[in-house]
Amino acid sequence: MCFHDPHRPFDKNAIPQPHDPKKIKLPAHFPDTELVREDFARYYDAIARFDGFFGEVLEELRQRGLDENTIVIFMGDNGAALLRGKGTLYDFGIRVPFLVRWPGQTKPGTVTEELVSGEDLAPTFLEAAGAPIPKDMTGRSIVKLLRGQEFAGRKYVFAERGAHGSGLPNQTAAFDLGRTVVGKRYKLIYNALWQLPYTPVDFAGDPFWKELQQLNKDGKLPPEMSRLYFCPQRTMFELFDLQSDPNEFKNLYGTKDMPEVQRELLATLQEWMILERDYLPLPLPVQAKDKKKKG
Numbered sequence: 001m002c003f004h005d006p007h008r009p010f011d012k013n014a015i016p017q018p019h020d021p022k023k024i025k026l027p028a029h030f031p032d033t034e035l036v037r038e039d040f041a042r043y044y045d046a047i048a049r050f051d052g053f054f055g056e057v058l059e060e061l062r063q064r065g066l067d068e069n070t071i072v073i074f075m076g077d078n079g080a081a082l083l084r085g086k087g088t089l090y091d092f093g094i095r096v097p098f099l100v101r102w103p104g105q106t107k108p109g110t111v112t113e114e115l116v117s118g119e120d121l122a123p124t125f126l127e128a129a130g131a132p133i134p135k136d137m138t139g140r141s142i143v144k145l146l147r148g149q150e151f152a153g154r155k156y157v158f159a160e161r162g163a164h165g166s167g168l169p170n171q172t173a174a175f176d177l178g179r180t181v182v183g184k185r186y187k188l189i190y191n192a193l194w195q196l197p198y199t200p201v202d203f204a205g206d207p208f209w210k211e212l213q214q215l216n217k218d219g220k221l222p223p224e225m226s227r228l229y230f231c232p233q234r235t236m237f238e239l240f241d242l243q244s245d246p247n248e249f250k251n252l253y254g255t256k257d258m259p260e261v262q263r264e265l266l267a268t269l270q271e272w273m274i275l276e277r278d279y280l281p282l283p284l285p286v287q288a289k290d291k292k293k294k295g
Contacts (some may be wrong), residue, residue, distance in 0.1 A: 003053055006046030008081050008202045014045040015052075027092070028247045029084050031225045033215070035208035036083075043082065058101075067103070071128055073121070074099040084228065087164055087173065087201030089180040089189045090248050094159040102128075106146045114145055114153040115184065156183050158272050164201055171199035177280060181269040182242075188253075188265035189238040192280050197232055224249070237283070239265065 005014075012018075021037035024044065030036055054074065061067040076096035079085040085092040098116060100106050119139035126133050127141040145151040159180050167174025177192040203209055215221040216230045228249075239253040239262055252258045270284045 003050055005050035006043055010042035010046050014049045019044040031212055035211050039208045072101040081202040089159055089161055089178050100146055102146055107148055115157045116142055117157045156181050156268055172196050173199040173201050173204050179269060181265050185243045186261050187240045187242055190283050191234050191236055194234045194236040198229055
């Protein structure tokens with residue numbers, strides 16, 4: 001089942017007791033303005049309303065006598081439509097909720113740091129139902145993980161960005177081409193259209209974003225926020241240590257301590273792109289061998 005919440009536009013008074021913008025904690029990469037807080041509070045309201053709708057679905061299963069024999073997975077289709085979220089390859093844009101209810105199989109309250117991709121859903125459902133998994137499926141079943149059994153998880157997951165709508169490719173809201181490979185600690189982003197400046201998806205016309213644009217123009221935005229959102233262009237590659245820098249502020253690509261990590265991530269992404277028959281230029285250029293004979 002699909003729900004609209006928490007999709008933009010966020011409604012005012014979506015729930016009887018809306019969140020107080022002054023009391024919520026903003027993510028570290030959010031500029032702290034009154035309008036940003038009001039928008040984020042409405043996002044929380046939309047989630048709370050959705051939570052109520054989701055509860056109605058669970059109650060319907062109970063009334064039909066299906067609740068003890070149904071696997072329920074609660075997840076998002078993309079990151080939040082917020083700053084550095086939906087439409088980007090930062091974790092705020094590609095990491096989604098993933099909650100599982102499987103009575104008698106999955107222990108309630110269990111938390112895992114294993115990497116799971118959306119393509120893993122189909123083989124998981126097939127195995128749980130006792131059906132064969134087609135060999136050409138790229139996803140991996142996580143049934144053993146859900147049952148608390150020994151599980152050989154993924155070392156990496158991948159994500160991509162393409163068209164969003166039908167606008168011309170003069171900014172990233174309508175069109176962007178990017179790929180990312182994410183490990184448990186390190187992550188690499190490949191911005192094929194690095195020349196395009198960041199433009200948010202779904203809220204470029206909203207008052208809080210227009211205010212941020214004006215604050216940046218007037219030199220009143222904190223330098224770090226100005227760098228994150230208003231650089232005239234991006235870098236082609238971004239490498240982050242998610243352990244020490246979970247907010248993805250410090251790009252380590254090209255630094256002296258990262259050559260081995262950088263090479264492994266580039267090679268891993270390249271292999272995936274080849275297997276997926278990707279049309280983008282590969283991140284590791286082919287190096288011609290020196291054919292000159294020695295001596």
